[in-house]
Amino acid sequence: xxxxxxxxxxxxxxxxxxxxxxxxxxxxxxxxxxxxxxxxxxxxxxxxxxxxxxxxxxxxxxxxxxxxxxxxxxxxxxxxxxxxxxxxxxxxxxxxxxxxxxxxxxxxxxxxxxxxxxxxxxxxxxxxxxxxxxxxxxxxxxxxxxxxxxxxxxxxxxxxxxxxxxxxxxxxxxxxxxxxxxxxxxxxxxxxxxxxxxxxxxxxxxxxxxxxxxxxxxxxxxxxxxxxxxxxxxxxxxxxxxxxxxxxxxxxx
Numbered sequence: 161x162x163x164x165x166x167x168x169x170x171x172x173x174x175x176x177x178x179x180x181x182x183x184x185x186x187x188x189x190x191x192x193x194x195x196x197x198x199x200x201x202x203x204x205x206x207x208x209x210x211x212x213x214x215x216x217x218x219x220x221x222x223x224x225x226x227x228x229x230x231x232x233x234x235x236x237x238x239x240x241x242x243x244x245x246x247x248x249x250x251x252x253x254x255x256x257x258x259x260x261x262x263x264x265x266x267x268x269x270x271x272x273x274x275x276x277x278x279x280x281x282x283x284x285x286x287x288x289x290x291x292x293x294x295x296x297x298x299x300x301x302x303x304x305x306x307x308x309x310x311x312x313x314x315x316x317x318x319x320x321x322x323x324x325x326x327x328x329x330x331x332x333x334x335x336x337x338x339x340x341x342x343x344x345x346x347x348x349x350x351x352x353x354x355x356x357x358x359x360x361x362x363x364x365x366x367x368x369x370x371x372x373x374x375x376x377x378x379x380x381x382x383x384x385x386x387x388x389x390x391x392x393x394x395x396x397x398x399x400x401x402x403x404x405x406x407x408x409x410x411x412x413x
Contacts, residue, residue, distance in 0.1 A: 217324070224327035227339045227361050234364025238388040240267040245381045252376030265392045273396040283399040290399040291412050299405040300412045320355060321346050329356045336360070338367060352379075 235241065243264045250257045261277040272284040279294040284304070291300040320343040330340040343355045351373055358368035369381040401407060 221322050221324055221327050224322035224339070224341050227359050228322065228341055228343075228357075230361050230364035231357070231359045231366055232364075234388070235366075240265065240388075240390050240392050242385075242387040242390050242392070243383055244385045245383045248378075248380045248382075250378040250380075252378075265390075265396050267392050267397075271392075271397050273392070273399075281399055283397055285397050292399060292402065292405060293412065297402070297405045298408045298412070299401040300408055300410070302411050320344065323354070334358070337362065340368075 243266075245262055245264070247260050247262060248257060249260075263275050265271075265273040270284065270286065272282070274282045276294075279292075281290075281292045283290045287304055289300075289302040289304045291302070292298070323342040323344045326342055328339060329342040333339055338358050338360045340356055340358045343357060345351075345353070352371040353374045354372045356368075356370040356372070357366055359366055365383075365386055367383050369383070371379040
């Protein structure tokens, strides 16, 4: 599979219509909850000229980019980080919500370990992705391209930038000083269609992510704790097929 085909598959999984069980929650968590933290679109200079309204809008966009740059600097300066989160998945077609907790480790370059509370896991190392879904007792081994956007955090949200019409989902700072930045895809392919990221400008920490799709589906991540430059145990990047799990050919996404 080429990188282009992998990227198309990843987007389909984000916009899938199936009920969001563990196998579906894992790729979206990997692609948004964790990978979103690693990168945002680089800032560009605001155009000169225009009336007061245009200049005010440009100032707001520049302000949002500055907040986002804080997060970019915080996560990209870390050799490895840990994120503990609670994930709430809303499926619009069935008007149903599921909640799960998880922990993600990311270590440069390109090693990722994601574990959910029910024991479901995804491990990416080099060109190999291993997935275990506890509910269905299925195990997958998938060959991936190490340059795929769904694996390398500094790539995923380079496709996103502050919404020029409304760069802040919450116009004013929150009581604790955090800002809620509204990001939209820079290319027409984008799903989720909008990502709202809550960032503490003082530390650059991301504390909440909401990924919103055109179908009305919503995935929200409340980040309970973040640790940077951590020593990740080597066994976090080892995932073997459990004795009770069935080896399934193909991709779970």
